[in-house]
Amino acid sequence: MTEIWSADAKFRIWLDIETFATEAQAELGVVPAEAAIALKERGAFEIDRVDEIEREIHHDVIAFLTNVAEHVGPEARFVHQGMTSSDVLDTCLSVQLSRAADLLIDDIDSVLDALKEKAFEHKNTICIGRSHGIHAEPTTFGLKMAQAFAEFSRNKERLVAARREIATCAISGAVGTFAHIDPRVEAYVAKKLGLEVEPISTQIIPRDRHAAFFAALGVVAGSIERVATEVRHLQRTEVLEAEEYFAKGQKGSSAMPHKRNPVLTENLTGLARLVRGYVTPALENVALWHERDISHSSVERMIGPDATVTLDFALNRLAGVIRKLIVHPERMRENLDRLHGLVHSQQVLLALTQAGISREDAYGLVQRNAAKVWDSGSDFRTVLEGDPEVSNVLDSAAFDGLFDINRHLVHVDTIFARVFTKS
Numbered sequence: 001m002t003e004i005w006s007a008d009a010k011f012r013i014w015l016d017i018e019t020f021a022t023e024a025q026a027e028l029g030v031v032p033a034e035a036a037i038a039l040k041e042r043g044a045f046e047i048d049r050v051d052e053i054e055r056e057i058h059h060d061v062i063a064f065l066t067n068v069a070e071h072v073g074p075e076a077r078f079v080h081q082g083m084t085s086s087d088v089l090d091t092c093l094s095v096q097l098s099r100a101a102d103l104l105i106d107d108i109d110s111v112l113d114a115l116k117e118k119a120f121e122h123k124n125t126i127c128i129g130r131s132h133g134i135h136a137e138p139t140t141f142g143l144k145m146a147q148a149f150a151e152f153s154r155n156k157e158r159l160v161a162a163r164r165e166i167a168t169c170a171i172s173g174a175v176g177t178f179a180h181i182d183p184r185v186e187a188y189v190a191k192k193l194g195l196e197v198e199p200i201s202t203q204i205i206p207r208d209r210h211a212a213f214f215a216a217l218g219v220v221a222g223s224i225e226r227v228a229t230e231v232r233h234l235q236r237t238e239v240l241e242a243e244e245y246f247a248k249g250q251k252g253s254s255a256m257p258h259k260r261n262p263v264l265t266e267n268l269t270g271l272a273r274l275v276r277g278y279v280t281p282a283l284e285n286v287a288l289w290h291e292r293d294i295s296h297s298s299v300e301r302m303i304g305p306d307a308t309v310t311l312d313f314a315l316n317r318l319a320g321v322i323r324k325l326i327v328h329p330e331r332m333r334e335n336l337d338r339l340h341g342l343v344h345s346q347q348v349l350l351a352l353t354q355a356g357i358s359r360e361d362a363y364g365l366v367q368r369n370a371a372k373v374w375d376s377g378s379d380f381r382t383v384l385e386g387d388p389e390v391s392n393v394l395d396s397a398a399f400d401g402l403f404d405i406n407r408h409l410v411h412v413d414t415i416f417a418r419v420f421t422k423s
Helices: 007-027 033-042 047-057 060-072 074-078 085-121 141-166 183-193 208-235 263-277 279-284 295-324 329-339 342-354 359-376 380-385 396-402 405-409 412-420
Strands: 126-131 134-140
Touching (some): 007 033, 033 074, 085 141, 085 295, 126 329, 126 405, 208 295, 359 380
Antiparallel strands (some): 126 134
């Protein structure tokens, strides 16, 4: 990913763009065939020399063309015919972002593989589901992983769409009117680079495309943080249902030798904030003055490399965290039982309504008995069976069914089929 944004890679793309454009111009008879041959055979650059020229003239594309001309010779006067700097810069950025997207899509595939493996491994590993941080009803750890799998599957689709939207080529000249260059040159360059032709440019490729691209990266970052936050909560000492792998010889604290901190997922949380932070400047780049200005340029020189490199690193780190994640089913069951059966309250509520009690009255009965369990720590089923208003309606056999934890697993297969059918 870093190589995509290197000076060498950038200038090689620039040289390709100029070479393909000159080839097309030669085929159209606009420039001599010898010019295209000379550029293809002798076209070269030195990064230090380009930088040296730019320090004098303060224009990066002209500095590059000047350096290339030093290698090509007199035929270089036909290079860049009818083109403007944005034709090179914007088309190059499209190539770089497309290549970056390809790597990010591969990264998401690695995350999906890790999530799928962990989901099926713990498909029926029962744990407590929480809402507002409070025990709600049982779920499975496999379902937690399946939910993340579904989310990252959508993220892959978003990245594929973002790549398609950003992969356009503009070789249309000043203010995008093709006044000095044939549109067929643009089509030729686009085909050579694996891009689509930009239908209409204003000297630059419209920045709504770039905004959509970085917004997609921001959504992926949000999903990374969601998974990272879940792991961090599950690793808290009071919970400890899952934890990051802690390598032999690893140290958790300079002061407290016992510590095992969730440093990887904390790191991911921070990285996600950075990537999301690049979305706003990308959106603000959309509104430029008239046919072009360069207020977007400084932004993109920063957020292009930073956002893609950071997200590339974060996705690879997340895949590693999931693969090596240590899961504690016995602790999950221990936590599940901490409320002494209160997690079955809805089942009791529904059973009472099915038995003919109004929902409002049934809710009051269940909540009244649940409050006793909250306050005393007694067993929920025992308390219910001791309440005549409940026990007169529900017998022992009914309670056996209502407090059967496996009721919560009935449709796990259905959910998994929905999530993983296409995978």
